[in-house]
Amino acid sequence: MKCRKCGGSAALELRRHNAAFCSPHFLEFFQKQVREAIRHHRMFPPGTPILVAVSGGKDSLALWDVLLGEGYETAGLYLDLGISEYSVESKAKCEAFAAARGQKLIVERVVDAVGAPIPVVQQVTRRPTCSGCGLSKRYLMNRAALQHGYPVVATGHNLDDEAATLFGSVMHWQTDALPRQSPALASTHPKLVRRVKPLYRLSELETAAYAFLRGIDYIVEECPFAQGATSIAHKETLNRLEETSPGSKHNFLFGFLERARPAFERVEDVALQECTSCGQVTTGAVCAFCKMADLVKRRTS
């Protein structure tokens, strides 16, 4: 196999693009895909300070690395979920990454905000796996961005993540979730920051290769609670389809964004207001996060 760009020996084959690249040209390809994502979805203009949500995994650290390379002013945001060893190790990876590059890392602890770490939150709320965690993450990302003056939060969601989420929504035709499936979610309220996913054009394999080639030290283990999650089952289904027909994931996600998503997009006529308890944006009187935190407080006291 030869590199599509220079004809040298290829290090990586990208079947869905019917292409192969040597290491330097793969890195170039990767960066170009991130630039194209930012441009196509008008994620943020040059000069915007960006808060990068980092988990210590390959995707989010690769994203932070690319954004630094592109010259953006960034800070990392690490959300400490309090999942014992997993959280200790993943936090250490983020701290080491930030220190080596002289970057600021903001740390928010779920235990401070909710009153208990994620394992306890799951036990007492009896929400489905990952649901309370996802709610906490979205809430804390937005709050930290507002507090520290970042108009945009970037997350490391890749093509596989996005295709798996879409697959789940489509298998149940969750017509409320479908219009929200997008690489860039607009700020629809002064207290709601923009959320973007600059890696949505790149597969899990590609972010792993990028992290490896760039010498990024990341946590390889998955979250211990992710075992048995439907998102993992959906990824396996899509991997099988990709195996027989390279490009399946890409076509599924991109076809949706280009042709189907507009059909589900309706004017969001829900009135956004500020939570009477915390002041963050919600559709009701008290936001879902405060309700959850209140429940945790009552059940653990």
Next chain:
Amino acid sequence: MKCRKCGGSAALELRRHNAAFCSPHFLEFFQKQVREAIRHHRMFPPGTPILVAVSGGKDSLALWDVLLGEGYETAGLYLDLGISEYSVESKAKCEAFAAARGQKLIVERVVDAVGAPIPVVQQVTRRPTCSGCGLSKRYLMNRAALQHGYPVVATGHNLDDEAATLFGSVMHWQTDALPRQSPALASTHPKLVRRVKPLYRLSELETAAYAFLRGIDYIVEECPFAQGATSIAHKETLNRLEETSPGSKHNFLFGFLERARPAFERVEDVALQECTSCGQVTTGAVCAFCKMADLVKRRTS
């Protein structure tokens, strides 16, 4: 396991309905699902003469059997595709079914209409597998119904067929195919008969059980050209999902029909006209069937 209706020993478990039935109550359940399909989609009013497209397989013969049991005036339509032994055997099954019940069976031969049997059509047109065959079937079903005065053609498509077709359309977001995915397609032109699928609420396993319990003799072999068809791969994918989560297929198809299909439905502003060659309905000057038949004629002469 006990029958949900009578508490007797169950012959069949329907996991997606979380129910089990003895043989007589399963047959009752099956007939009720067909009645519900006809009612819910206003497929045809009582007394409408119905042309049942039969292939000799379990689904279409089960459908014909149920419609006869419900007292409908029907005739069978067998399309002879000219696929050697497979066609000979499947035709014999249809003839035996019709003769045993004193019903009329109309036979149309692809070789008469197209100028060559399906295996030759596939070779000379180089269309993807099943594409030329599907086109021929839809064309001949409509033509036969018009000629013999039937306002409705009923086909044996079951839940698995419909879910697999939907899955294929969704993986590629074929926004032109999605609005046409329906258990009942209206007649939008005087020369276009209504097409309905009264078995869309019943799984492949259920139609097989019905045919078995009713003593229907059907052809078990699949069409030899179906091997490797993507529709079969899609069925396998959906079967795996159904295995872990019973009801997946049902929710996927029914969720689409109830919540998503309306989003894709636009006023079909394509003007339907009559083919200058055969007089059947088309969007262009000459219909796709006549173009294919013409190509076959030129390449085989």
